[in-house]
Amino acid sequence: MFVVAAALVDQKNNILVQQRPEGKPMAGLWEFPGGKVEAGETPEDALIRELDEELGLVVKTKALSPVAFASEPLGSKHLLLLLYTCHEWTGQAVNLEAAAMQWLPVQELKHLDMPPADQPLVEQLLVAL
Numbered sequence: 001m002f003v004v005a006a007a008l009v010d011q012k013n014n015i016l017v018q019q020r021p022e023g024k025p026m027a028g029l030w031e032f033p034g035g036k037v038e039a040g041e042t043p044e045d046a047l048i049r050e051l052d053e054e055l056g057l058v059v060k061t062k063a064l065s066p067v068a069f070a071s072e073p074l075g076s077k078h079l080l081l082l083l084y085t086c087h088e089w090t091g092q093a094v095n096l097e098a099a100a101m102q103w104l105p106v107q108e109l110k111h112l113d114m115p116p117a118d119q120p121l122v123e124q125l126l127v128a129l
């Protein structure tokens with residue numbers, strides 16, 4: 001399973017995280033916006049689509065920088081999660097799909113309840129930002 005996600009970094013160096021809604025696997029955990037890459041999409045196209053669907057943001061391909069990946073078993077599947085950073089977008093993030101959304105300094109992400117794949121990604125983000 002190929003999943004792409006973005007660490008959106010604002011001008012105060014805060015990162016956007018979203019809370020998974022009730023009724024979904026891992027409900028209540030905090031994660032980076034993103035989702036599955038669909039057939040025929042490049043990873044960047046998929047991430048641009050997800051950021052529009054989930055937050056109403058318009059992002060250009062050149063604003064996405066690969067920063068880290070995670071490779072983890074997930075139930076009966078295997079998750080390959082590609083994380084990008086993004087400092088530039090058009091529009092203001094509105095929470096359209098998640099249970100909640102917040103902007104946090106990267107150091108605070110370490111204290112959040114996140115899916116297992118995200119914990120090493122946060123460590124890599126700390127080094128990269």
Ligand SMILES: Nc1nc2c([nH]c(=O)n2[C@@H]2O[C@H](COP(=O)(O)OP(=O)(O)OP(=O)(O)O)[C@@H](O)[C@H]2O)c(=O)[nH]1
Nearest residue numbers: 003004005024025026031032033034035036115117118
């Ligand atoms: N967007 C996102 N997904 C993540 C992260 N970490 C992580 O393990 N995932 C997993 O990657 C998958 C993302 O796919 P998705 O967002 O399209 O899937 P979903 O379960 O929310 O909904 P769906 O299957 O009904 O579309 C989920 O299984 C999710 O739990 C993360 O930081 N961001």
